[in-house]
Amino acid sequence: MEIKLVFLWTDMLIYLLLLSAIGFAVYSIRFEHLRSPWRQVAHNRLAMVAGFVLFCYIIIGLCDSIHFQERAADEKGQIVKDSQGGIIYKPDVLSVLDILVTSIRENTEDSYSAPLATHSYSMKNITLPDGKQIRTYAKLKYEGKHLFGTDKVGMDVFYRALKGIRTGIVIGTLTTLIMLPFAIMTGIMAGYFKGWVDDLIQYIYTTLSSIPGVLLIASAILMLQVYMDTHADRFENIIIRADTRLFFLCVILGVSSWTGLCRILRGETLKLMEMEYVQASMALGVGHFKILLKHIIPNIMHIVLISVVLDFSGLVLAEAVLSYVGVGVDPTMESWGNMINAARLELAREPIVWWNLAAAFILMFGLVLSANLFADAVRDAFDPRLRTK
Amino acid sequence: MKMNNDPLLSVKDLRTCFRTTNGLARAVDGISFDIPAGKTLALVGESGCGKSVTALSIMRLIQEPAGYIAGDRIIFQGQDLLKLSKRKMREIRGNRISMIFQEPMTSLNPVMTIGEQIMEVIQLHRGLSKKEALGLAVEMLNQVKIPDPAIRISEYPHQLSGGMKQRVMIAIALSCEPDLLIADEPTTSLDVTVQAQILMLMKELQQKEGTAILLITHDIAVVYEVADYITVMYAGRAIEQAKRSRFFRHACHPYTTRLFESLPSMDKRNEQLSTIPGRVPDPTRYPEGCRFADRCHLAFDRCNKEDPKMRFIEKGHSIACHLENAPAISTATATITRKTEGRATYTSSPLVSVKDLKIYYPIRKGLLKSIVGHVKAVDGIDISIGQGETLALVGESGCGKTTMGRGILRLIDITCGTIHFNNIDIMHISGSKLRRLRKDMQIMFQDPYGSLNPRMMVNQIISEGLISQGIGGNKKERDNIVKELMDQVGLDPGMIHRYPHEFSGGQRQRIGIARFLAVKPKFVVCDEVTSALDVSVQAQILNLLKTLQQREDLSYLFITHNLSVVTYIADLVAVMYLGKIVERGTIREVFDTPGHPYTQALLAASPCIGEDGRKKIFLEGEVPSPVNPPEGCHFHPRCPKVMPGCRKVYPGQYSLSETHSTRCWLYE
């Protein structure tokens, strides 16, 4: 089967993130002092369990980040070509994850069905072979195969929740990735150089943080939406559209969330500047850049790590809120926010449909909790003051 | 035996243990002592020997369940404190036995007025009405000599100075007229003049009320001033006990004598100080024989096998040592003839010369942060230091000596003045030129914890200067230089891949020394480098600094408040008070014939062994804030010799000899 790889913006950033993580791992293996904290993490059972859960999420997220299109084929499996003999691809973009879970993806029902149910959730008119019509709970096509039931259009909820993992991870990591360099740079510059640099940076972040975040996000997303609507031709298909929106959501979330970290880092840098080892290296004639790199940055890294993790959880949750309000990810995109948003109506109907919400909640909870636990252990291991010999 | 012969407190074989991840730590491991009513017993020892744990055990304030008292008994006024119920013990605590701590900043509640805090204790233990308690509180403040007690009583702790807070602590501790006062390093965080006031106050109150005092300290000189009985602790045990009169003449446990010998003083200027190698053993793993054996210079076979028991060598004097005739201390009696005087005159052109240095900090107030005044931290100072010379800058906290040290190296912004280093005007160079010159001027800090980056390994710390100054080619060569330096400062070169937290305080200071040595400086500012260290470690560091000075012909600016260190290491001394130098001269001149009343008071206030008949000058009050120093001579509100003219104009400089000068109207 011939395929064409599709590289989405967020995919590329995820690859970049993955590469730098691998690079860091290779780098740390060479140095004992970087290796030993990880060994300590490995001795922490709770952290290892959390790490394993996190690892599963990440693998799923990564599988879902390799996208491709299949060649279009007609009913008989013959590859179709366009009039000039060019290659035509199917319009829908699939990911490796989609292939792995094909069975779940394609086992669709007609409408709602409860988790692991054998019959549909609401009564349906069924025409019996003898032509009589009765109203009953119809047997499902795939009895007991839907772990979290199916949704309104009969899609497997578990599949949708799995697809939500990537969205969650992308929002949680890329947002921080985008804002981190900016927050770190401005924060330590303000604290280190003081004077007018400090005044300027403080002025910027005070101004920025006094604009309500939701307003900023909403206006940016609406502007993007208008742009995408007027230039619809630039976006080949829905997936690319949705991904562009996701990417810009990350950017705008990053812009509205760097101020908090920047402020903390500025304060910490001011404190570190008073430390005698910083003054000692100034006395040794060490340049500004080296001092920042060797004395300031390593000593604020634990704060960065903590806030990245807290932000990660916060952002995964924020995605849900924003999607709920309608300024989050694209409504066609699979995300926990959209699932929760849909659940709003489902909880209001009678009998209620709770599994959409439950599935989104359980997966989100698992991700946030394991990320928090794991990061706690990592932070403790990297803090030399807490380290026991 | 008659009742009234019994000591007030009698501790018998006290043992206190803590469960740690490394095993059971026997912090106090069988200590016995008695305190007679109305007397002072001093518990002396270096950090980590179990002094504070002993005090907390008597108060039964050991944090359970991690720690517990396994010991025998603590008899206080005839009852065994260890057998009392928790409720009974609470009645005794703060009432019959009370305690004051080292840090007055943290032992007062910042959100309660000092009056409320005193009254709380009084009401709790004495059942007085609010009004009576208030009256008593005022009286207590009066007793501890806090001026205007009726007004002060409604102030909050942050409005008081350190010395005042410690007085309030004493007032609280004494408000229920306890029979025993436990003072855990009560003056360690205070300036000498204030320390003298507090010690005096404690002594006076003791005479008046007949309170017994258990004084915990690491400072033998303080012990000399106030104690009646002395118990020296080492590794959780008492190793020597004696009366004061006997102790300071005949102390003979090898550890005690070594402690004495490691005290710096003028007499030892031309020798190396004795040091005690190694460290106090880990309380989870005490050696089998004498616990001091691996550090003892007199150890012999038996010491490693058999644990020495406390035995009397004379009435009222016992030691725990196998030696039959342990040699007694020599320092109190021996005077060493000084071979050479410290270099007194400046070499033709000084290495460092500072003229009229001023460092002001603006005080900003209001919405627009307009400048409303200046803190004159350093206010017009001239100094010069020759090659190979040591100038000591002494003064109490807040006098600007630390600011001065950093200012000379241009680590902080200077308001005005000139600094010449090796005839280069360093005020007017900047950028890479200044950076290159920095290699010749280094600094070393007080805090062995804050001065090393906790996230860098030792080799990174030491080689930082090598890299920035482009010394040593590649990493391998640099590592070799680092190893060599570590060897020079007495660290095991095998430890180059360790992090600072794996080292003891003294070792960290050695790393600090290696760091500046790496760039081969000519001039080093030493900012209170030994004040966080135990005496035996202090001696090691002082020895090292002295050896290096001789070998490398280094010049030091030695900033300290410890006068005995000054007499040992410095050639010249400058006394600072509120941003100005009030007296300067050679060590001999300033210490033997101090001119300025402040210097005289400072010398008199610093505790000193073996000077019984010394006239004491007690200074009133504390160093005023440099925000608005007193008019005229800054010292006049505290000066015992103040004259009317002193209040108007700051005195000029008057020479007493070629090298000795002072700024005081007395010498006009």
Ligand code: SF4
């Ligand atoms: S018993 Fe031995 S090792 Fe211990 S102090 Fe005496 S001489 Fe030194």
Ligand code: SF4
């Ligand atoms: S000038 Fe006057 S107030 Fe100042 S120290 Fe001399 S005598 Fe005392």
